[in-house]
Amino acid sequence: MKLAMIGFGQAGGKIVDRFLAYDDRTGSAIVRAAIAVNTAKADLLGLTHVPEESRVLIGQARVKGHGVGADNELGAEVTEEDIGEIQGAIDGIPTHEIDAFLVVAGMGGGTGSGGAPVLARHLKRIYTEPVYGLGVLPGSDEGGIYTLNAARSFQTFVREVDNLMVFDNDSWRKTGESVEGGYREINEEIVTRFGILFGAGEVGAGDEIAESVVDSSEIINTLSGGGVSTVGYASEALSREESSGGGLLSRFTGGNEPEIDTAHTTNRITSLVRKAALGRLTLPCEIEGTERALLVMAGPPRYLNRKGIERGRKWIEQQTGSMEVRGGDYPVSGASEVSAVLLLSGINDVPRIRDLQRVAVEAQDNIEDIRSERDTNLEGLVTDDGDELDPLF
Ligand code: GDP
Structure with a gap:
């Protein structure tokens, strides 16, 4: 985008x-x-x-x-x-x-x-x-x-x-x-x-095409409808064996790409999705009640699979109660990790904002009090006790 x-x-x-x-x-x-x-x-x-x-x-x-x-x-x-x-x-x-x-x-x-x-x-x-x-x-x-x-x-x-x-x-x-x-x-x-x-x-035309690449229209649709959004993220480094597979090293040594363990790839994706949603969000909130969501799985295309993303997407639907959960791949060929980014759009239950507003109202009242007392306080300071002194002019 x-x-x-x-x-x-x-x-x-x-x-x-x-x-x-x-x-x-x-x-x-x-x-x-x-x-x-x-x-x-x-x-x-x-x-x-x-x-x-x-x-x-x-x-x-x-x-x-x-x-x-x-x-x-x-x-x-x-x-x-x-x-x-x-x-x-x-x-x-x-x-x-x-x-x-x-x-x-x-x-x-x-x-x-x-x-x-x-x-x-x-x-x-x-x-x-x-x-x-x-x-x-x-x-x-x-x-x-x-x-x-x-x-x-x-x-x-x-x-x-x-x-x-x-x-x-x-x-x-x-x-x-x-x-x-x-x-x-x-x-x-x-x-x-x-x-x-x-x-x-x-993702450009020359990039490796994964199973279901996220399009900018999906980001726009998730954000449309307005409101407030937060983003979750989790990543896991590929093992040395996984990241060397199909890379320079194996080409030099004539090695083949390692066999992909599909169950492991799927499980890794689902666990990353949970970590992204339940870990630290850019704005902490209760995710239940989120209006729309977009899950992006990034990493080398051979470590992204539709089954994992589908499962992750379904799990987010359950957690948020939203039927508008999109999901897809972001293939990054040279990456040494697999990452999940979760955009939660239209969040409503955000205790941090309530706290912020409460403290802000206190600060506003305090500032107003001080301002309203300012003239009397200054008068008290510059006037001598017996009011015997006169200003110059
Ligand atoms: P402005 O130049 O008047 O808009 O004010 P600043 O941008 O300096 O500060 C506004 C607020 O932004 C501060 O109260 C901090 O909370 C935050 N802030 C300042 N610098 C940074 C930064 O580099 N990164 C982040 N994340 N927050 C910052």
Whole structure:
């Protein structure tokens, strides 16, 4: 599936940068065009893969390249004001060659949190291609303002996109890690999951054809209908014997491909599907009640089989209660592992979102209380006890 990716704010830009690196590394060719938008010049300079002409600095008149400082209302305002500059960069994209837009942003900050929903609305007005969001929730230790920003952005972003895929930093950060080092690893996790998902619809004519290859229309159909999505993933390394079979080594030594143990191949697929669904999702949720799902099995074609995928698909139907579960292959000839990626679209039971909203309301009340007391408190501070002093003027 070919995407035009727009990274909004620091997190958005960095994640899109990693998607480009992933494309280079794997040759998956999912990023047809990449743009990074920010109000902070330094963040744009820090990117390595997004081409310089595709980095758009907005809000210069208001914030002079210094960012909006976690003020997402300001982030939304400057995006409205400078939407023409972003459109200028998008005009350079051959939109007839893309299947969809993907707007990526951290929802807890200012620029991406406020700007991404504004851009999504703009894109939906102008283009017929679907507009998807990839929104990152902040860690719960980042503080009230980030939680409040994220809760408000989430509400708005969901409404403006055709589907919002969510990644929750809170369930992925490890303790004792530097913030930057932590994000590097987290961003790789994000890119691996979504890279396999979107790469699945991009199997070219020259690639080995497996039994039932996932098509981009299946990804689009799973995401259509809107709402919120989460992604599960599990992978298993092939044994040395399996991965050398039919590869360079056996060609040199004149060896034959090892016999495929069909029962083992099928069992591996079904167990990977369970691990993907029951393990850590990008946004943890109860999978029962999910509206639609797509299972992608990636790996060397000889280790993917229809029976395993069919069983996995049926199991997901049982677990979710949904009759709209699609499944297929993503043949990757040189891969040294078999992976399952599970897109759960239209999830409804998400305790993490309820918690986020509760903390956000507390933060909002607290901010309002402090603001309303501000004038009285300041008056108390600057006035001497006996009110004997006079100001200069
Ligand atoms: P903005 O530039 O104003 O949009 O704000 P940032 O993108 O710097 O931060 C917004 C939120 O994104 C933060 O609260 C973090 O939760 C998250 N974040 C920042 N950088 C990264 C990153 O590299 N990866 C991930 N996964 N999250 C990030």
